[in-house]
Amino acid sequence: MSKLRVAVLGAKGRIGSEAVRAVEAAEDLELVAALGRGDKLETLVEAEAQVVVELTNPGAVMGNLDFCVRHGIHAVVGTTGWTDDRLAQLHTSLAASPEVGVLIAPNFSIGAVLTMQFAQQAARFFESVEVIELHHPNKADAPSGTAARTAQLIAAARKEAGSAPQPDATTTALDGARGADVDGIPVHSVRLRGLLAHQEVLLGGEGETLTIRHDSLHHSSFMPGILLGVRRVVTTPGLTMGLENFLDLG
């Protein structure tokens, strides 16, 4: 069977360099391009890439995806910083190339995906929910894509269950003291040397709390998810949001 032809964008970055090694090591995949800042996107066409793994930054991702979609190249996107406007733009370009598949995965690690699922499941049983994400200080965006997605999923679960607004008697606060508000869920961002990617979901009810915590300790934690995304996106046209869609979680 012929190998899937894969390119990595952001190939010299922290996660991109790990992704290059993971693709090279996979027997069913062939790394046909490894591009960094300033490299020409036309190389993807010349190299006949079938799938691009996009691991750059919020300033570059939209242009890169626009190029891929227009040229019929599927994409697995780890780059964060997504907004409703950006998603709408991507939907528009995908509508013109309906055969192309794009996976946006706020987090490729299985533990982080499960954290989101567990938090979503637990959300309606507790009066209070807050999210704390902790990352390395070189990260460009806050809150993290994972935390934003976690909060959105929690908020949707609470809305569906008809949960009451969270109790909070705060009347005066320094700017930022109560975190960012993502669909009504407070999200707090820590940037600390020595960390990679970590998240806690704190849930509180009468006389009890539940903490769901995940730690990515090395970029290798993201690789099985990236490889799964590459293999599945080629047969999944349109936009898929979240790796959980490829994990058969039931």
Ligand SMILES: NC(=O)c1ccc[n+]([C@@H]2O[C@H](COP(=O)([O-])OP(=O)(O)OC[C@H]3O[C@@H](n4cnc5c(N)ncnc54)[C@H](O)[C@@H]3O)[C@@H](O)[C@H]2O)c1
């Ligand atoms: N989804 C996940 O599981 C996951 C995990 C880790 C990181 N991330 C995200 O991936 C992105 C990259 O993270 P990082 O820590 O590796 O950052 P990084 O800064 O180390 O790497 C980004 C790389 O992209 C390059 N780049 C910039 N513009 C480019 C362009 N137009 N074309 C090609 N390359 C370009 C940069 O030179 C750099 O080498 C971030 O958005 C981060 O949030 C996602």
Ligand SMILES: O=C(O)C1=N[C@H](C(=O)O)CCC1
């Ligand atoms: O290192 C990063 O940057 C990460 N970004 C993702 C996010 O914003 O959620 C995933 C974890 C690592």
